[in-house]
Amino acid sequence: MNALFGELLPMILGNVLAPIWLIIVLLLLASPGGLLKAAAFVLGMTFIRVAQGLLFGALLAASSDDAAGESGLVAATLKLILGILLLIASFKKWRKEEDPDEPPPKWIQSLDQTTALKAFGLGALGIAIGPKLWAFTLSALAIINGAEIDQTSAIIAYAAYIFFAQILLILAVLFVAVAPKRSRAFLQRATAWLTTYNRPISITAALVFGLLFTWDGVNGFLNR
Incomplete structure (x- = not known):
């Protein structure tokens, strides 16, 4: 494991x-009523990721039953696609072009007025329409499917993937729930810092992981 x-x-x-x-x-x-809205947003993201796991995990398991070693080829293909998508995203971010994985600015501007139900929908939609997020999840499912572990262990592994992929979001929600007064200043500082450095962080992360996944994908094909 x-x-x-x-x-x-x-x-x-x-x-x-x-x-x-x-x-x-x-x-x-x-925002007003923010704890409930933020929790709903994270639940929306989780809901789509669980649905992706149920659907595509079953499809990958069925395909590997039909053809031995196919999971390795699927994983290599997905990593290569993901690497290319990340390299393109890094270049677009450097050129200050719009990233299809990021929500439109109108979403960000309307967060103060959104409800918990709408926040749930925004979280779900954000995962559902993000090409790179799809590629991350499908690559994780292909890796789990190719690990030759039992179904229970596979479910635990995928649940761990979802949890840790959203760990910072979960910790932020828990921090506000446990210490609502102390968290106010932290929220302001963290939001300001992330907004300021969003672009360089995104460019660097996309470039590094783009090169990593492209290499892993090509290497997966060469070693077959």
């Missing part, structure tokens, strides 16, 4: 190092 977690770690870090989602959660937390 430790080896499997090591393989999943790049996908987890790729999710964690996308500042925009933490910025959204922090902005929701700072």
Whole structure:
């Protein structure tokens, strides 16, 4: 299981190092009724990721039953696609072009007026329409499917992937729930810092992980 977690770690870090989602959660937390809205937003993200796991995990398991070793080819293909997508995203971010994985500015501006139900929908939609987020999740599922572990262990591994991919969001929500007064100043400082450095963090993370996944994908094909 430790080896499997090591393989999943790049996908987890790729999710964690996308500042925009933490910025959204922090902005929701700072808004009226923010704790409920932020929790709903994270639940919306989780809901779609669980649905992706149920659907595509079953499809990958069925395909590996039909063809031995196919999981390795699927994982290599997904990593290569993910690497290319990340390199393109890094270039677009450097050129200050719009990132299809990031929500439109109108979403950000309307967070103060959103409800918990709408926040749930925004979280779900953010995962559903993000090409790189799809590639991260499908790559994680392909790796888990190729690990040759039993179904219970596979479910635990995927649940761990979802949890750690959203760990910063969960910790932010828990911090506000446990210490609502102390968290106010922290929310302001963290939001300001992330907003200021969102672009360089996104460029660097996309470039580094783009090169990593592209290499892993090509290497997966060469070693078959």
